[in-house]
Amino acid sequence: MSNPIGPLAENLIRNSNFDAAKQHWLYDGAFTYNSGDNVIAYLDPGASYLSQTVTVPVTGYYKLQALFNMADENGAKFGIRFPEGSDIKSGNVPKSSVPVAQTLNGILLEKGALVEVYFTGINANDKWVEIDDSYLLRDTGNTNPLPELANIVSFAVPNQVGFSRVDGAAKKVSFKVTYGTNVKTIAPQIAVSEGSSVTPSTGEVKDFTHPVTYTVKGKNGTTQLWTVECSVADKEITIDSSNGKIKDAFNWAKPKAKSYVRTGKQGLINRDETFRNSPEIKGYMPSYWAGYAHRYAFYSRDMAHQMAGAHLLGLDRENFSMLKAFAGTANETHKWYPAWALNFDGSIFKLDYRNANSFVREVPAVFELVEKAYSMYLWTGDKNYLTDETLWIYYDKAVTDFIALHDGQIKNGVAEGTGKGIFDGAASYDERNGEAVVEAGDGIASQYQALLAYANLSKEKGDMKKYQEFKEKARAFKKYFNSDWGVKGIEAGYVRGYEAGGKAYSSYGREASWFMPMKQITEAGERTDQFLGLIDNKCETLGTAPVNIEAITYLPDTFFPYGKNELGWKWMKYIIDRLNEPHEVSSQGTNGDYPEVSYTLISQTVEGLMGMTPNAPQNKLSTISRLPQDIQWLELNHISLGDHDVYLRHDGATKSTLRNNSGTKGITWEAQFAGSYRYIQVNGSAIPAETKTVNGVTISYAEVKVPIAHSVTAVPSNKKGGHDQNDQNDQ
Structure with a gap:
């Protein structure tokens, strides 16, 4: 659409002119296409979007700039926001039949913050929006003094789902953790405004059963109270x-x-x-x-x-x-x-x-x-x-x-x-x-x-x-x-x-x-x-x-x-x-x-x-470890089998553990192991193994009942009294 705007070295946006199509961009309802020597991004009507998350290198004022071409009135919006959070600054894209540069100036961003540049359709009746040459640049011409800041800039925890939602206006952070996480013992990593401190401190274990209040103290003594809330994601594997x-x-x-x-x-x-x-x-x-x-x-x-x-x-x-x-x-x-x-x-x-x-x-x-x-x-x-x-x-x-x-x-x-x-x-x-x-x-x-x-x-x-x-x-x-x-x-x-x-x-x-x-x-x-x-x-x-x-x-x-x-x-x-x-x-x-x-x-x-073969109608499953040498152990939890929630772990090729987390009945587990063995040790008790050949692989196996809320570990062996990994045949 035009030559790039501004010096490329200062741009925080990767693949800003879409020459590499949609690399580095998240998108829904967005295309790229060639127009002469240029590659153009194209937003469909409705709630389509393009976005990219960047890390701010230096606290200061920034400007967001891009070229737009749009066939309808007020059909698109662009801006910068905290990922999954509040807008920092945004603007509407005006109707234009030729490419027009639009700029958002005076965007105050803090070092270490994750921010999201986005372009989105907002009108289901608009015809199209074209975008090219997007730039997030340090606004060196803005000489306004920086205000005293006492903000939470970023907030991350173990087992987190997505980004923390930072709402600078409401002084609130929301984050989500995976199902099963113990929310009573979470140690967050917190970044705050330069020169500021936070209490409780970063890395300190807190109970997030209820919202936690954090106090951010600026370098000149200004304090801000931030509320941090935790939610737990739905159960998933x-x-x-x-x-x-x-x-x-x-x-x-x-x-x-x-x-x-x-x-x-x-x-x-x-x-x-x-x-x-x-x-x-x-x-x-x-x-x-x-x-x-x-x-x-x-x-x-x-x-x-x-x-x-x-x-x-x-x-x-x-x-x-x-x-x-x-x-x-x-x-x-x-x-x-x-x-x-x-x-x-x-x-x-x-x-x-x-x-x-x-x-x-x-x-x-x-x-x-x-x-x-x-x-x-x-x-x-x-x-x-x-x-x-x-x-x-x-x-x-x-x-x-x-x-x-x-x-x-x-x-x-x-x-x-x-x-x-x-x-x-x-x-x-x-x-x-x-x-x-x-x-x-x-x-x-x-x-x-x-x-x-x-x-x-x-x-x-x-x-x-x-x-x-x-x-x-x-x-x-x-x-x-x-x-x-x-x-x-x-x-x-x-x-x-x-x-x-x-x-x-x-x-x-x-x-x-x-x-x-x-x-x-x-x-x-x-x-x-x-x-x-x-x-x-x-x-x-x-x-x-x-x-x-x-x-x-x-x-x-x-x-x-x-x-x-x-x-x-x-x-x-x-x-x-x-x-x-x-x-x-x-x-x-x-x-x-x-x-x-x-x-x-x-x-x-x-x-x-994990070699899992289901049979939910009969409350059965079979497993065989297919772990390569690169993987010593692998475990999966919350596998959905009918109305059962199942945990499965393999340690190498010769130890498997199944837990029936929940369901209406017990599970019949066919614990399989590649090779010829005389026994399968089930929670330490030897069961005579049966053998069969599946796709040319000799398999030793035993059927085991796993009641609800019970866990069973199976280990193949040629000795009735215990497992001897060196005593296997035909593997």
């Missing part, structure tokens, strides 16, 4: 670990994932990067963002991968609402394909839907929705997954009519795409290879899991005939894959796609390759082990490695089930180490700004590293 990387990533992922929740909000629908689909403002249903930030929608593929993490964050209402919305779009006209993407009010997202014969649709998504419905039933025990008519019709049609209607080019019972592209029906999630495959590895693998899920859902509903029928179909389908479809004409690896004429592809093919072992349609053994090694190699090799972080999020789910703990953790670390790098689509912001990343870090910690 928590983590502790010997490994700081997983602990920090998990604690980052929780609020990040929750920031995408749309439930009860009002905002745009049909908003996308093309600006062509006549966005409207509507009320949002229970939902969360699942897909690109520049598209106001949730996508079936992304949602399927985010659902486990969403459950663990308490978003069961959102999961059910979104799944049912997709199921309701599948009909005979659509040949039982669901829509690919939905607006947050549940309507079909127009960008991906032209008409009933031309809309984005990909075979794996049809089946993943069935699989994930069963998974959510196991996590929640919610019988609506069995009794809801819309959902049940969808499950039934997905594994019957859909397959029959899409099995015309290679008649073998495998659901097909057209080979003509995503708007005609694609066989694979891999949209980047340009091959005309009509059957793909991720499609057949997802179909296998859907058949299993439908069998088990039928059993839970009491229909044993359908259970036996589809259990047998799933068994035969897997056998067909491993004796014919997946291995035809090759000595190693797996076929991952066929063209209509029968041409087979057995080279590495992203989702079409890794979905096959991930969905466990491949038989465990040497062939699959070698194939997993190939996937690992290709995903770190230039030219074959995915460039989009959301593709990488599937890799931990691929390796952990086969006991490839180091590889699963390797790819979790890969993702964690790149959270702050730019996403391949710059307008998304960073990799960490892609919703799938935060949700899957949550689920992969629980289902991957």
